[in-house]
Amino acid sequence: MDTLRGYQTVEIHTPEGVTFALPLAGPVVRFLAWITDLGCILALFSSAQALLMNLFSIIDADLGAAVGVFTYFAITLGYGIATEWWLRGQTLGKRLFRLRVLDLHGLRLRFSQVVIRNLLRAVDSLPLAYLVGGLACFGSRYRQRLGDIAANTIVVHQSEMALPDLAAITGGPFNSLRAFPHLTARLRQRVSPEEASIALTAVMRRNRLDPNARVALFAELASHFKAIVAFPVQTSEDIPDEQYMRNVVDVLFCKPAA
Amino acid sequence: MIIDLDKFITRERPYWERLESRLKKLEVDPEGRIPFEEVKQFHYLYRRTASGLAQIATYATDPQIRGYLENIVGRAYSEIYTIRDKTPRFHPLRWLWGTFPQTFRRHLALFLLSAAILLAGGVFGALAVALDSEAKPVLMPFSHLAGDPSERVAREERADGHERLEGHMAQFSSHLMTHNTKVAIFAMALGMSWGIGTVLLVFYNGAMLGAVILDYILAGESLFLTGWLLPHGAFEIPAILIGSQAGLVLASALIGRGQPISMRARLKAVRSDLVTLIGGGGLMLVWAGLIEAFFSQYHAPVLPYELKIGFGILELLLLALFLGLAGHSTVWWQRVTRRHPKKVV
Numbered sequence: 001m002d003t004l005r006g007y008q009t010v011e012i013h014t015p016e017g018v019t020f021a022l023p024l025a026g027p028v029v030r031f032l033a034w035i036t037d038l039g040c041i042l043a044l045f046s047s048a049q050a051l052l053m054n055l056f057s058i059i060d061a062d063l064g065a066a067v068g069v070f071t072y073f074a075i076t077l078g079y080g081i082a083t084e085w086w087l088r089g090q091t092l093g094k095r096l097f098r099l100r101v102l103d104l105h106g107l108r109l110r111f112s113q114v115v116i117r118n119l120l121r122a123v124d125s126l127p128l129a130y131l132v133g134g135l136a137c138f139g140s141r142y143r144q145r146l147g148d149i150a151a152n153t154i155v156v157h158q159s160e161m162a163l164p165d166l167a168a169i170t171g172g173p174f175n176s177l178r179a180f181p182h183l184t185a186r187l188r189q190r191v192s193p194e195e196a197s198i199a200l201t202a203v204m205r206r207n208r209l210d211p212n213a214r215v216a217l218f219a220e221l222a223s224h225f226k227a228i229v230a231f232p233v234q235t236s237e238d239i240p241d242e243q244y245m246r247n248v249v250d251v252l253f254c255k256p257a258a
Numbered sequence: 259m260i261i262d263l264d265k266f267i268t269r270e271r272p273y274w275e276r277l278e279s280r281l282k283k284l285e286v287d288p289e290g291r292i293p294f295e296e297v298k299q300f301h302y303l304y305r306r307t308a309s310g311l312a313q314i315a316t317y318a319t320d321p322q323i324r325g326y327l328e329n330i331v332g333r334a335y336s337e338i339y340t341i342r343d344k345t346p347r348f349h350p351l352r353w354l355w356g357t358f359p360q361t362f363r364r365h366l367a368l369f370l371l372s373a374a375i376l377l378a379g380g381v382f383g384a385l386a387v388a389l390d391s392e393a394k395p396v397l398m399p400f401s402h403l404a405g406d407p408s409e410r411v412a413r414e415e416r417a418d419g420h421e422r423l424e425g426h427m428a429q430f431s432s433h434l435m436t437h438n439t440k441v442a443i444f445a446m447a448l449g450m451s452w453g454i455g456t457v458l459l460v461f462y463n464g465a466m467l468g469a470v471i472l473d474y475i476l477a478g479e480s481l482f483l484t485g486w487l488l489p490h491g492a493f494e495i496p497a498i499l500i501g502s503q504a505g506l507v508l509a510s511a512l513i514g515r516g517q518p519i520s521m522r523a524r525l526k527a528v529r530s531d532l533v534t535l536i537g538g539g540g541l542m543l544v545w546a547g548l549i550e551a552f553f554s555q556y557h558a559p560v561l562p563y564e565l566k567i568g569f570g571i572l573e574l575l576l577l578a579l580f581l582g583l584a585g586h587s588t589v590w591w592q593r594v595t596r597r598h599p600k601k602v603v
Contacts, residue, residue, distance in 0.1 A: 014335055018308040019315070020328040066428035073436040077443075088285065104522070106332060108340035112529040119536065122440075122447035123455070146450045150508060151529065152522055158333065200263075204322060254264035 010142055010154060012106040022106060025099045025155040027137040031130065036093030037079065045075045080118040085111060098159045104142065104152045113151040120147030175247045176235040184251045187229040196252045199225070203249045206242065218242040267323070270310050274330060277303040281333050304334040356585040358538035361531045363581070368506040372460055372499045379464020384472035386465070397469040407477035414557050415482075431551030438494060438543045442501025446508065446536050453509025460502045467495075485563035488570025490550035496577060497542035504535040542577075549573075 009021035048071050057064030083091040089101035089109050101117070103109060124133030124145045133145035142154050177184055191199075202221055206214060222241035225248050236244050280300050284290075292300070311327040362369065386393035398404045441459075448455030474483035511524040519527075553566070 012332065012335065014308060014331075014339075016305060016308050016312075018312045018331065020311060020331050020335070022328075022332055060428070062425050062428040065426075066432040069429060069432040069436055073432075073439070102336060103340075106336055106339075108336050110529075112533045115533045116529055119443050120447045120450060122444045123450055146447075150450060150525055150532075152526055156332075158329070254262060 008143060010104070010106075010156075022102070022154070023157040024143045025097075025157050026143060027134045029097055029099065029157075030137070030155055031134065033091065033093035033097045033099055034130065036096055037091045040092045041075055041079050044079065045072055048075065077118070080121070081114055084109065084114045084118070094155070098157060099155050100158045101148075101153050101155050104154055109153065113153055117147035117151035117153050120145075120150050123147075175250050176239070177231055177247045177251050180231060180235070183229055183231050187225075187248070188252060190228050191225070191252060195224075195228075196249075199245055199249050200253060203246055214242070218245050221245050222248075263323075266310075266313070270306070273303055273306050274310070274327070277307050277334060278330050281330065281337070284337055285333075300334070301338060304331070304338055307331055307334065353534070354538075354541070357534055359581050359584040361534040362500065362503075362538065365503055365507050365531065365535070368510070369499060369503040371506060372456075372502040375457055375460045375502075376464035376467070376495070376499060379461035379466075380468030380471070382461070383465035383468030383470075385468075387469045387472050388476075394469065394473065397466055398473075403470055403473075407474045407479045407482075411479050411482045411557075415559070427551045427555075431547045434550050435544050435547030438498065438546065439540045442498055442539045442543060443536060445498065445501040446504035446532065449505035449508030450512065451509075452512055453506050456502050456505030456509065460499070463498065481563050481567075482557065484570075485557065485561075485566040486554055489566050489573065490546045490554045492546075492570045492573040492577060493542045493549070494546035496581075497539040497546060500535050500539035500542070504532050504539070507531060507535070 008024045008026075010024060011019055011021050013019050049068050052071055053064045053068045055064075056067045080091055084101055087095065090099070094100060101109060101114075103113065121130075121133075124130055124136070124147050126132045130145070133147070136145045136149070137143050140149065142148075144154060148154060177187075199221060202217060206218075209217065218241040222236070222244045225245070226236070235247075239247075277300070280296075280303065284292075307327060308331050311324070311331050314324050314327060383397055386397060395404055402410065441463075445456050445459050448459055471483065471487075474480065507528050508525075511528045512521065514521055514524045517524055553561075553569070557563070557566075
């Protein structure tokens with residue numbers, strides 16, 4: 001297990017030899033999704049009760065009341081099962097919070113898994129407000145409540161992500177380092193992939209850094225990269241260290257067109 | 259080697275976007291049929307994107323691009339590698355007459371263990387009522403059982419005794435069905451406490467039942483008690499026991515004593531059995547609820563006790579025959595066909 005964008009993750013190894021990580025949803029966001037689902041259940045029950053009870057009460061008041069009891073039971077028990085089955089691992093609350101239930105191996109759910117994880121809410125919800133399930137979630141390696149453990153399921157974040165805009169992170173069209181193609185080629189030759197990846201990560205995360213730490217980090221990085229290949233002084237004398245590093249990243253990751 | 263990120267993204271982006279748009283289509287319409295050509299293309303896009311992810315992960319640890327690719331590869335992976343459509347179609351009658359009784363028999367030992375726990379609870383409840391007069395109000399589950407049994411019998415045997423439920427029978431019946439089904443589900447779910455919760459629940463229910471039975475026997479109302487309990491109890495008690503049988507199946511998969519496979523594999527192996535047992539128990543409780551509301555509440559002289567007891571015994575016999583024999587022929591047929599496979603010409 002690892003962390004990705006602040007989430008705990010579970011690693012999946014595909015038969016193609018590719019490894020990817022699924023970010024696990026924590027108990028708090030799952031609780032919020034459950035509150036939303038509770039609202040949906042109540043709304044569904046109120047409308048179904050108003051419709052069905054009134055309809056059957058025309059025939060017989062006792063039958064109308066019986067239908068009311070059944071409707072409540074069917075909706076409370078069947079809501080999670082039906083939505084997670086038809087919406088592929090999502091209830092309306094989970095869809096709102098971009099969560100999805102998956103098999104522990106990253107596969108889609110089987111019907112028995114959906115039923116078991118929903119029936120075991122009976123113990124997870126004990127003594128109230130999913131305390132047992134929440135505690136199990138905190139203590140579990142894959143953030144599973146008891147129903148998830150029994151059904152071999154996990155709840156993951158599935159937010160849509162956008163590709164980063166490379167033009168915004170690299171040096172842009174006016175990269176002074178590109179005036180010295182033999183030096184940029186040498187830089188690409190001497191810099192290890194690890195060093196390059198540190199430079200790229202620093203540039204991509206620069207806006208999330210504390211201002212003082214940002215200045216210090218880019219000063220250190222710039223001095224490190226200047227030591228690897230010494231470019232003429234005019235390439236760096238009028239620009240801050242951060243811009244210098246953006247130019248370096250641009251040179252490393254974006255080769256000029258032939 | 260450092261990847262040329264700009265060139266790489268420019269070259270691969272159209273494939274990633276096509277995969278994403280196909281994923282969105284699949285997520286919006288999960289049951290929609292896809293032409294074979296599109297399936298092949300989807301597979302190609304998945305493999306190309308997965309390969310892109312492998313390159314990014316190897317040559318550039320950029321978290322944002324990697325996160326983006328992991329997201330779409332993960333979504334496509336679950337679509338490609340799940341063989342959900344090959345799951346056999348659900349046939350309700352085949353399930354009822356074959357799968358359910360077969361599953362019940364496969365875990366018969368745990369059903370018998372549940373019955374033994376219920377019996378032990380019954381003996382405890384009976385002894386508690388016999389030896390301690392203060393035990394009765396603690397053990398009696400419902401207020402109408404807390405009073406003197408003879409007074410209740412006299413009240414309910416009056417000509418208008420059965421009228422107390424007139425106009426409420428359907429509601430009463432549905433309440434019984436849903437309540438008992440919840441108890442059966444709870445008994446199963448408590449299996450996650452390594453079976454301790456299931457055992458305690460069954461024992462407690464047995465204690466209540468034992469206390470009620472002895473109370474009525476001591477009051478000389480055995481005939482009333484049998485005529486009242488047997489018609490619905492013939493299905494209700496076995497159904498609750500099947501719920502606890504499912505709980506013990508779950509617990510034994512968790513504990514896994516003597517099984518050389520992982521807990522996940524053990525749980526996976528019993529998952530369908532749990533659903534089958536709880537589904538079958540739920541169906542039995544629907545029948546028990548109908549009988550309890552519309553039949554058990556009528557006493558002599560409206561319905562003679564002999565008739566009610568006879569009906570209860572008949573139900574028990576039929577249930578025992580069903581659970582003991584139904585689905586056997588299917589197993590026999592499977593054995594025969596396995597031994598003599600059809601010749602392929």
